[in-house]
Amino acid sequence: MIQSSTSKPYKNPSKGAGLPSSTTQKWTSLLNNDSSRAVILQAIVLALVLFGLWFLFANANENLNRLGMTFGFDFLQVTAGFNISWSLIPYDPGMSYWRVFLVGIVNTLILSFCVIVVGTIIGTVVGILRLSDNPLVSQLARWYVEIVRNVPLLIQIIFWFTVVFSTLPAPRQSYHLGEWLFLNNRGLYVMTMESALSWGWIVALGIALVASLYALFRWSKPYYTLSGSRSSGFYIGLAVWALAAGWAVWSFSTSTSLSVPTLKGFNYSGGAFLPASFGAAFVAMTVYRSAAIAETVRAGMQSIDRGQHEAAFTIGFSRVQSLRLILIPQAIRSIIPPMTNSWLAATKDSSLAVAIGFPELVSVFMQTSMNQTGRAIEIIFMVMGFYIFISLLISYLLNKYNDSVQYKVR
């Protein structure tokens, strides 16, 4: 609309330059005037949208009344009453739908987090292998990427579930690694450590130890950069830290016991359990994501000028040094934006695990809970709100990081 105003100046009478007197001409001048036309157009669009929304909500109201339902989030307090096959946070069928929502969120986040971490590592390796001088290696990497990328993710998930994980032996004949890892068609049983201390304390202690070490190095850095050696205060601090760490490890090891999975009847008890559906979804999504990330990494590495590589070699950098100091910092700039999209896609793709019954958000909340309560509007609103929140959060954080690594243009 803005363009047209500049393009048709002869139809756009300036104010005060003899406005036409008859009413029809006033109307046309109102339509051809730039600012008034913008207002009219926006008012029309807004009115249409508002009317559309009103129409939709009036229908919804009528339909809900007809079905004898009301809108509201009170159902979240109601007991869910169904079982969830796997949950990281404590859950039993006597808990509320709100708890089901939380279980779904935690399972979704765990699955996508694992996929993002492992997928990024494998993807980076494959992406660098694609640039290998060895034609056999680079072609292998290339066909891995091509095959994985061009087959729909859903087919791959179902393939891993029905063809690989479901055909593993029954619990009695499960594959095992010593006494601490059992793999069968129900899933993976791993030995775990059970501590008398609560896990929150252990995690908090670990974080405190790492943070204090970081703070120590940070504190001694100015002296180190000036003199080239550490101050005596640094060594004293380090000794105190080592003592504290030793005490922490000792008290941890005395208070823990091993929980070994043992066969009881038809199933294992003890240890930690990962269901086969998690395994299949994890493997399929990781493979799929790694192919996408490999392409991103390859494109990023190829975007660096060859001269940079040669220049680093000329001034005597080793291969690792040139990668660490010259090549990767430059490649990261072009890799981060597509990598962000890839991670967002991984989070969204985790919803496909619904196809093999992994209890993530869509499966437990959008399918089971919706079928039981019939609260379609509220449930879809909550699930979509969660995904929108996660997307906005990840893209916000990575935009911040992206701003800090981009070239500073003044």
Added chain:
Amino acid sequence: MDDLNVKNQPALKQFVPTPPRPPHKSERGVFGTIRHRCFNSIGNSLLTLCVATVLFYLVKHVLDWAVFNAVFIADNRRQCMDISPDGACWAGVISWFNGLIYGRFPIDEQWRVNIGVLLGLVWLLPLMSKRIPLRNFVLLSWIGLYPFVGGYLFLGGRFGAELGLVHGAMTCLALAFLVILYANWILSALGKKGLNELFVPLVSRFVERRIHLLSFVAVWLLVGLVIAFGLSQIALEPVPIDRWGGLFLTFIIAGFAITMAIPVGVILALGRRSKLPVIHWLSMTVIELVRSVPLITVLFMAVTLLPIFLPADMEFNKLTQVLVAVCLFAGAYMAENIRGGLQAIPKGQYEAAATLGLGYLHTMVLIILPQALRMMIPNIMTSFISLLKDTTLVSIIGLFDIMLMARNIANDKDWVGMHTEPLVMISVLFFILCYSMSQYSLNLEKRLKVDR
């Protein structure tokens, strides 16, 4: 600039690079290359050997399973297992092949699907020829008119009865357009005037302006009437939408999404670039909201919320709901592609268009969008590929696309538990489709670069 300087100063000696020396004798030829690139160091030689061994065993096992030990003729899975326990049982896939392609479409009526798909392809064929004028118009006509022909053939029913008169009339016009298109193509190859010029002498007696347009409309209506007469003599067996399935349904959903993605995307992208705040914020909200949720939740939303939010007396089948959702989803993603293209257009293009006195619509349709779309063809093709892959998601909400048909083979009493072969079969199919699309897009990208 450099050339000019050289001409002005003839005394300046030009830099002639020494041609590079040919590689060493040991690096020339096939064996030289292999030795140089695969066995140039101990580590690399080991790597090569390891990769070669792994590849050999991988290929051997896959070929053994899929070809050498495979069973192609059997009545049920038990027979397959008896003949060759560790090979693929393609007999099951072969016996279900019809279902994988056509879903539960009645066997006697499947010729209609074939003809419909063939007509669609034939309609697009003139795009290959450079001789056809207004090639974009052919594409637009396909988008606008082909769905009527397809709907007529796939749904069936007596002419103008089950689907309504409007649909019937549009079908006739669409078929008439196709006839004129081909007639013109052949006539122009023979060096004669097009069919649409037939009435020009007649029309020019009555009116003075727009003679060619009126003549074209007259010819179009005439041919349409002839076709309408022909169609009214035939009664096709009606096929309800829930019998559609298999690869056919996958193509319908993907084709619809692909064709609707561009117009929806263009509108949303232009809206997002608009300087009017209301339009800008509305488009941006739609794009961002749709892009940040998974497709499966959009599909669930369409299936569960559309019946609630629309009047109770409106009848919906699942396919329509899915098409609405997919269309919105594809449009939002396409909008971001197109926006990238719009942002890459230099400001001078807008100013030049304004200088020529073009309005907003003309500027966009004639100057900006052709350049933006052309620049974004690789990204648009990538979006199309992921759309095609994403259509498999409709199987989760219970549409019998190729994915669900393949999973259903394992429930057939003759082929109980046969999961692997159908999955491998449709994986290969999707791989061929998507890989050829991506190669085509690479090819197109190269060609467009040469054009510039």
